[in-house]
Amino acid sequence: MRIIYIILKKEFLQIFRNKSMIPLIFFMPVLQLLVLSNAATYEIKNIKFNIVDYDQSHFSRELISKFTASNYFVLNDVSFSVENSEESFKKNQAKLIIHIPKDFEKNFRSQGLSGVQLVINAEDGSAAGIINNYALNITRDLNIDMAVESSVMPEPVPMINIDYSNWYNSELDYITYMVPGILVVLVTMIGTFLSGMNVVKEKEIGTIEQLNVSPIKKYQFITGKLMPFWFIGIGELAFGLLIGIIVFKIPMLGSPLIIFMLASVYMFVVLGMGLLISTLTNTQQQAMFIAWFFLVLFILMGGIFTPVESMPAWAQAIAYFNPVAQFNRAMRMIMLKGSGFKDVLPTLYFFIVYASVMMSLAVWRYRKTES
Amino acid sequence: MKRFLAFVSKEFKHILRDYRTLLILFGMPIAQILLFGFAITNEIKDAKIAILDFSKDNTTQEISNKILSSGYFLLYKNLSSTRDIEPAFKEGIIKEVIIFEPEFGKNLEKSKLANIQIIADASDPNLANMLIGYTSSIILDYQKDLLKGKTLPPIINTDIKMLFNPNLKSVFMFVPGLMAVILLLVSAMMTSISIAKEKELGTMEILLVSPLNPLQIIVGKVVPYFFISLINYIIIIILAKYVFLVPITGSIFLLILESVLFLLTSLSLGILISTISNNQQTALMISISALMLPAIILSGYIFPVENMPLPLQVISNIIPAKWFIIIVRGIMLKGVSFSYIVTETAVLAGMTLFFVLLSIKKFKIRLE
Numbered sequence: 001m002r003i004i005y006i007i008l009k010k011e012f013l014q015i016f017r018n019k020s021m022i023p024l025i026f027f028m029p030v031l032q033l034l035v036l037s038n039a040a041t042y043e044i045k046n047i048k049f050n051i052v053d054y055d056q057s058h059f060s061r062e063l064i065s066k067f068t069a070s071n072y073f074v075l076n077d078v079s080f081s082v083e084n085s086e087e088s089f090k091k092n093q094a095k096l097i098i099h100i101p102k103d104f105e106k107n108f109r110s111q112g113l114s115g116v117q118l119v120i121n122a123e124d125g126s127a128a129g130i131i132n133n134y135a136l137n138i139t140r141d142l143n144i145d146m147a148v149e150s151s152v153m154p155e156p157v158p159m160i161n162i163d164y165s166n167w168y169n170s171e172l173d174y175i176t177y178m179v180p181g182i183l184v185v186l187v188t189m190i191g192t193f194l195s196g197m198n199v200v201k202e203k204e205i206g207t208i209e210q211l212n213v214s215p216i217k218k219y220q221f222i223t224g225k226l227m228p229f230w231f232i233g234i235g236e237l238a239f240g241l242l243i244g245i246i247v248f249k250i251p252m253l254g255s256p257l258i259i260f261m262l263a264s265v266y267m268f269v270v271l272g273m274g275l276l277i278s279t280l281t282n283t284q285q286q287a288m289f290i291a292w293f294f295l296v297l298f299i300l301m302g303g304i305f306t307p308v309e310s311m312p313a314w315a316q317a318i319a320y321f322n323p324v325a326q327f328n329r330a331m332r333m334i335m336l337k338g339s340g341f342k343d344v345l346p347t348l349y350f351f352i353v354y355a356s357v358m359m360s361l362a363v364w365r366y367r368k369t370e371s
Numbered sequence: 372m373k374r375f376l377a378f379v380s381k382e383f384k385h386i387l388r389d390y391r392t393l394l395i396l397f398g399m400p401i402a403q404i405l406l407f408g409f410a411i412t413n414e415i416k417d418a419k420i421a422i423l424d425f426s427k428d429n430t431t432q433e434i435s436n437k438i439l440s441s442g443y444f445l446l447y448k449n450l451s452s453t454r455d456i457e458p459a460f461k462e463g464i465i466k467e468v469i470i471f472e473p474e475f476g477k478n479l480e481k482s483k484l485a486n487i488q489i490i491a492d493a494s495d496p497n498l499a500n501m502l503i504g505y506t507s508s509i510i511l512d513y514q515k516d517l518l519k520g521k522t523l524p525p526i527i528n529t530d531i532k533m534l535f536n537p538n539l540k541s542v543f544m545f546v547p548g549l550m551a552v553i554l555l556l557v558s559a560m561m562t563s564i565s566i567a568k569e570k571e572l573g574t575m576e577i578l579l580v581s582p583l584n585p586l587q588i589i590v591g592k593v594v595p596y597f598f599i600s601l602i603n604y605i606i607i608i609i610l611a612k613y614v615f616l617v618p619i620t621g622s623i624f625l626l627i628l629e630s631v632l633f634l635l636t637s638l639s640l641g642i643l644i645s646t647i648s649n650n651q652q653t654a655l656m657i658s659i660s661a662l663m664l665p666a667i668i669l670s671g672y673i674f675p676v677e678n679m680p681l682p683l684q685v686i687s688n689i690i691p692a693k694w695f696i697i698i699v700r701g702i703m704l705k706g707v708s709f710s711y712i713v714t715e716t717a718v719l720a721g722m723t724l725f726f727v728l729l730s731i732k733k734f735k736i737r738l739e
Contacts, residue, residue, distance in 0.1 A: 045678065123544060125538075127675055136529060142527060158517050166496070167490055170493065177496050283389070284655070285389070293398070300407075309415050313416065
């Protein structure tokens with residue numbers, strides 16, 4: 001016990017002596033949380049659009065006013081050539097062109113069928129999909145208005161009324177959604193990098209030899225090495241949660257205790273991963289690269305920025321074994337939906353198994369003797 | 372010159388000997404582009420839902436079948452009461468509940484109006500939006516079938532033309548960002564760490580007392596990473612073009628010139644970081660928090676800059692990757708000529724110059 005205590009003391013001294021690391025460990029995550037949670041949004045507002053109106057009729061103006069009156073669209077430019085209008089796509093000035101052909105109104109009145117063309121800048125596929133939906137809603141509305149106006153509903157037709165509600169985040173607020181995910185990213189990154197680079201640093205500088213010839217046992221060494229980062233990780237999570245709740249007014253429907261219980265096991269998964277990496281590598285550069293490689297995979301496939309449901313079946317199956325995905329899911333469940341202990345129990349079991357596997361692998365790989 | 376070449380070849384040997392890092396350096400871009408191309412899409416697949424059917428008649432059965440056979444949804448369970456909804460959501464597996472009112476089929480036939488309620492788990496707002504959109508369009512489709520053969524009011528057809536990316540593939544959007552991130556990672560992060568390493572191990576002293584002048588040392592350190600980045604970059608372009616069929620509509624020559632410019636920006640950033648950090652961990656932490664994360668989040672790589680709050684839009688202007696991504700998207704997807712990207716190019720060139728001057732000012736020939 002005394003030995004562990006002494007190693008702990010040494011580690012903490014080393015961490016806090018490194019003046020340039022302290023702000024990075026403590027302030028950067030806060031800054032990141034503040035910036036990232038605001039930046040990560042798929043919410044699309046103020047879509048700039050151009051109009052090419054060859055018809056210039058009462059009817060075409062009605063269509064245009066429907067667009068300008070909606071909250072999503074802002075008029076950018078009016079011109080008389082689709083080619084010229086498409087130039088503004090290249091200059092990144094507009095995202096949508098509404099092209100109204102000649103005889104737009106006439107065809108509607110005489111043939112009962114008329115067309116309008118929407119040209120969408122689809123560089124960003126998902127944004128283009130959303131713009132398309134908004135625009136279609138507006139033309140659908142116009143169609144309904146016209147149908148009512150001309151009152152040619154000959155007989156009542158069967159209608160299905162769809163009523164929808166968004167539970168747990170009725171305003172579809174992205175910050176509420178992002179903060180739990182970003183906390184997961186921060187805790188994971190800090191844990192993996194700090195633990196991954198730590199042992200390897202002793203190797204690289206050569207001080208590992210001094211530790212190896214000392215009477216320190218394997219388990220004491222590893223406990224002493226990991227505990228500081230465990231505390232830093234948990235402390236950071238607590239701090240991040242406080243910021244989330246106070247600054248961003250994120251709901252905390254579930255119990256914070258359950259979060260910390262999960263997090264305390266999750267930290268061992270993360271630290272175990274870092275430690276395993278550092279036993280497999282010889283330089284900090286290697287360790288950092290391998291850690292970065294796996295973290296990017298875990299984070300991108302963790303359902304934090306894009307939903308797991310948007311991945312193909314094989315990727316969804318892999319996501320099940322991704323600790324980042326599991327923790328992210330659990331965080332959102334507890335914070336936003338108020339899920340209880342019973343709901344996250346499978347995740348907890350998963351973490352316990354994962355952490356034991358990682359730790360045993362790391363301990364097994366760590367050798368005092370030179371190979 | 373000969374001395375300099377000897378130094379460069381030493382650096383190359385250092386890097387090439389470390390096969391683990393090398394493997395990751397080349398494996399990373401490949402893994403990421405495959406991931407974006409195959410695993411991250413804009414479409415929902417197999418989202419798990421629950422159905423609460425109070426009516427249990429033929430119509431509701433037909434609608435449920437239509438929804439479940441679309442490939443977007445998987446039935447996780449049938450609920451029997453409204454009290455089951457909340458616990459089902461809390462379990463965290465289902466993302467949507469579809470509720471049919473009692474006597475649904477009868478209502479539709481007799482009073483011509485029947486009600487469906489869709490409840491989505493909006494703790495993921497994006498997903499909730501998509502799920503509701505998919506479900507309602509399937510239901511509207513069903514309704515349209517009912518209307519067949521009836522006289523319809525006059526209608527405006529909407530013809531949609533998706534420019535630059537007709538199939539709305541997400542990989543089109545990610546490739547330019549991926550290029551920026553990989554170039555930054557290899558050039559800025561690797562350079563800064565490798566110089567910081569010489570300082571940490573004390574070998575910087577040996578280099579500084581050698582007949583090489585400081586400028587040669589720095590340039591020599593940078594050259595190998597320049598080439599590695601370039602090779603990586605070419606791998607990304609080849610994969611993007613031939614595996615994921617991302618077009619290169621503009622001039623490839625211009626694309627490469629602009630990329631070399633961005634490479635120089637990244638390398639100068641790497642040098643700058645190494646002048647202000649004394650050990651590898653500091654260099655790593657600065658690279659990640661000041662370079663990588665902003666380059667991923669604030670550059671428009673994943674999240675469009677124009678949707679962000681105004682202060683962040685302003686901040687995003689100091690991130691080199693943002694300008695590079697605009698340039699690459701312009702050239703690759705929209706086929707723009709140089710005249711469209713003069714401003715962006717000038718900004719990148721200006722930043723590079725600034726970083727180089729700052730590094731020269733900060734560079735210390737003597738160790739403290």
